[in-house]
Structures are given as C-alpha cells and as structure tokens.
Amino acid sequence: MSGAPTRLSRLLAMVPYFLAHPGVAKTQAAADLGVTPAQLQDDLMQLWMCGLPGYSPGDLIDLDFMDRDTVDVTFSAGMDRPLRLTPAEASVLLMALRALLDMGGVVDPDAAQRAIAKIERAVGDAALGSASSTAPSPPATSADGWDGVVRDALRTHRALWLRYYSASRDAVSERTVDPIRIQAVDGQSYLEGWCRESEGVRLFRFDRIDEARLLDEPADDHAASDRGSSSLSLFGDDVESLPTVDLLIEPDVAWVVDYHLIDVVDPGADGGPLRGRMTYGSDEWLTRFLLGFGGRIRPVDAPGVGAEIHRRAQAALHAYPDVTA
Template sequence: MSSVSTRLVRLLNMVPYFQANPRITRAEAAAELGVTETQLTLDLDQLWMCGLPGYGPGDLIDFEFSGDTIDVTFSAGMDHPLRLTSPEATGILVALRALLEVPGIVDPEAARSAIAKIESAAGTATGARGGADAAIDEPAPIESGTAAAVRGAVRDGRALSIDYYSASHDTLSSRVVDPIRVVLVADHAYLEAWCRSSEGVRLFRFDRIVDARVLDERSSPPEPAVQARPDTSLFDADPSLPAATLLIDRSAAWMFDYYPLRVVRELPDGACEAAMTYASEGWMARFVLGFGSAVRVLEPQALADRVRESAAAALRAYEVLPANEGG
C-alpha cells in the first residue's frame, strides 16, 4: 500500500478526531491513531499548512499546543461535510482501494460500499466504466479467513489462537494471544497483542499469521499494555548508527518494499533520495555496488569514496592486459 495513500486517509480524519478528543496528549493520540509520536508531529505540521483557498494565516487549520496537549482552534471547514472536487474524490478512491490491499485494516465489503457511493456521488462511475452501477458490479476483494478472524477478534474483544511464521528465525509457532489493536507500520498491517507464552506485547504481521482461530473467551491483555502506545521502535532507525543518503533511480523503486529505506526527497524524474542506516561501512558498500548504476551514494563522502574505489578495483580486475611484445 502506498504510504502517501495511507497518510491521506489519516490526515482527512485527524481534525475531526482532535475536535472529538479535546486536550488529548500526543502520546494518547499517537497510540489511538496507530503511529509514532514523530509521525504524529509530522502530520500536525502538514495539517498546519492546509486550509481554505487564499491560504492566509486566518484561513489555515490551526492548533493550540498547551504543554503536551493538542486542541483544534480553527478547522478550516474540515468538521463539516465535504463537497469533493473530482481530483479530491479521486485521491480518496485511490486511498480506499489501497487500503483494500492491506489485510485486516478495513472490512472489504464496507470499503467497497464506500467506493461505490463516492464514485456515484462524484460521477466517476459513468462513461467508460458503464454506468453508476459499475462499481457495485465489481467483484468484492477476497479477504482470507485468517485476516477476517483476526480483525473480528479485535473488533469483538476475543482471544485468538494463532500459528505465526517468524521470518527472522524461519520457524512456525503456535500461541494464544489477547488482541489489543491493529496498527499500520511501514505499509504493513500488524496485530498488536499480548502474547501469553511470551508474557509481553508483540506485533504480528498479518501476512505471516498462517492460521487464526477465535476462542470462546474474552481478550484480557493487562491494562498497562492497553494504555501504552504501540511500540514500533523496532522499525525506527537506530540513532546510534550512521546513515547513508542514497540516490535511487526509478527503476529500483522496488527496493522500498524490501529494505529499511526512508524517503528524503522525491525528484521530478521519478528518482528519489532516501536514507538508510548501516552498521558496517564494508557491508553498505557491497550493498550499493550490487545495484550498479541504479543506486548512488550521496553522503557520507567516505562511503561514496569506498564504493567508487571498490567499483574501480572490480573494473581493473576485468581489464585485458596487452600481449607481451617481442616474445
């Protein structure tokens, strides 16, 4: 799922959320929205620059920060029903369709119904798609029984027995968990739950839950675990490690699905600058070399020099030496 689409959905809901929860703290809001406090701050900064046409200081969304609490002081109309323009409706439709691809985040039937209603209201379900009923006639997204069971257990407050595949240990384990919530981290849906065998809160990635069975007992995680915000520190960059800024060609954009990269800046030609932490300069140099011209180190300079020297040494190893003259 696109991180842009995910953020769009979150931003559209944040102003009414803060109005419904006056003077909520950053930690509480981040926990309920399923994001880190750092991401919440970035979202608030983004909202601060949105508002009504004209975009003067009196037209923009405004917040009051008192200590660690947040209040909406001007909503710029986002607390009223929206009349969507065609581009706005398209953006929401893209986000909804993207959400359907993440198991467990939404009820596929509910999302499909919302898509059909938005298309009909915005007039986008006509023409080439064959009329206003086109969206309704589309087949519903198929949700696995496992994802439906997990989402249902979270909604109904039931305990779960799951079979979970650990990619880091290449093992399949069975455990009973008490679901707390579903969170979205780095474009993947996770079940946050109290694991009874580990006696601690764990995050279980939806696509690695092989099987799930809803138990005939209530979910009963310890209250401190429920009140605490989701611990996504495992997915955050380690500040003690160096970070490299890489220029990644659009042909290598698939890297973002497999490596812990953070987008720094998107470029007009489809390439982007991204940051990646590393523990070993030698390993990082070999990593970059493996992508050839599709990835280039912008900084630090020492790493760029090492990659350049390694590439030059590799080329020299393939140079054809001239034949000796004169026998």
C-alpha cells in the first residue's frame, strides 16, 4: 500500500496531461510522467476502468491506446483540469522548495525559483499568508561555485573530473566520475557517481569539491546491480579499502555509533563500555577523533594510535605548567 498514494496522484494527473498532449507517443508520456512504458500501460488500463458513479461504459473514462504507440482521450469524465493545490499544500511545497534552495546543488536554482513563482501565482499571495511573505533565500553553493558544473554533467550525461578533499583520509585526490544523481542528506548536498579510480559508487560532498571540470567524453552507464549501496560512502569515499579498529566506548558517549561508521561487536553489560568496530581513513584522522573524547573512547588493537594519543595528551598537559607542576 505504500505506493498507492503515488500512483493515485499520477492517475489523477494523467487525463489532463493526455488532453494537453493529444496523440503523444507512449515512450514520451512515460518519460514525462517518470514511469516505465510497462507501468504506463498498466496505468492506462487502470484509468480505463475509472469514471463517474454508475460505472456503465458511458460513464467511464475512454482512452484510445490499445494496439497503438500513441494515446488519445476520447472521454474525460470531467477530469479536464489538474487538481489545484490547497493553500496548506502550497505552503508546504513552497517551504520544501526553499529548503532545497538553501541546501544548494540539489535542484537547479533557476528552475526552483520559477516553480515558486508559478505556485504563488496559481494559489494567490493572499491565500498563502506568511508562507509567501518572505522572499526565497539565495541558493547556497560551494565556495568556488562548482554546483553548476556538476548539474551540467548530469544534464548532458558527461563524465566529470573532480579535485576532492576526503575528510576520512584527510587528503585531496583527483577523480574521474560518471555522475548518477544529486542527493540531499542531513542538510548537505552530495553528488552520487561512479568513481573510476575506486571502481564503485561514491558520494562526493559539494562543499568538499575543490575543483570540477566537464570532460569531452560521455559518462558510462552502470547497471543498478553494479552500483550497490552508496550509504557507506557518506563516511568516506573508499570504504571497501579502509582499515578498521576495535574501540571500547564508554556508555555516556555511546551515541557515537549512530553518527560514525561503527558496528557494535559487544554491547557490554552492567554499565561497562561497549565494544565497537570502526572503519577509518588514516591513523592521523583516528588519533584526532579519539583525542576529542578525552579517553572515553579507547583503541583496542591499534597500539601505534594509542601511543600517539598518549604522547599528544602529555604534550597538551605540559602546555599548562600549573597543572603538571
């Protein structure tokens, strides 16, 4: 049932769409409506059985689409116009569009601004109240404005060269990427793409792109089965090749497992520390990460990192003579 509202909304919009595009090819209609040709055929069959109360053949929506590559509406049963947004629905949509603009890179700013203007005109500023009283914020972009280059690569289906800062490795690398889509995660914009160097899907955060350049070659297509899950890429762009470390985590900072790539190996007992296994990028990054918790997270099987943490902690204490005296 989770897909029912989406299909219902699509069915309600289909008759006005086909009335506005008489004789449209099924392939074009499927692309415009965001479905596969097979799903479009199923929707048309479903729509063919809908109509006014009474439900005799003369009351049903009539479509000319069987054994044809095109679609025409011969009887609309009164569904001649798309449904109108209520003021409440329009307000929610406007807030969502403005939030996407604020994130930057997720949507084309010009297209979003045009959509906002159309919604406000269609519903009316008076009906929208405070939702339209504030002008939309200018879109946030990466420091050097590479957002537009990334969108151009997606739109033209071209490969992309990136100079990218990886936080997990604390290093800058150069990548050739086949763009797949743009995602918004926790208020940040990411490019999801196939990294040719890593031979897998990676997520590249917009504000960590130092430079982006379109290449004079088409982006390769990658089957969904090849893409796998890109969720791990949020924590680093080379997860499969990164080292791991076991950690003892005190209960008062156990929340860290929800925010970092840490699997709980042993939940602990009687208020003792839990044991987790963490994927990380470099010893330098791990050292800085653990120092920030003041001993409440300790490495189990990384003696070199443990010794470096001890050395830096001692050096920090010696910076305060009154404490070490």
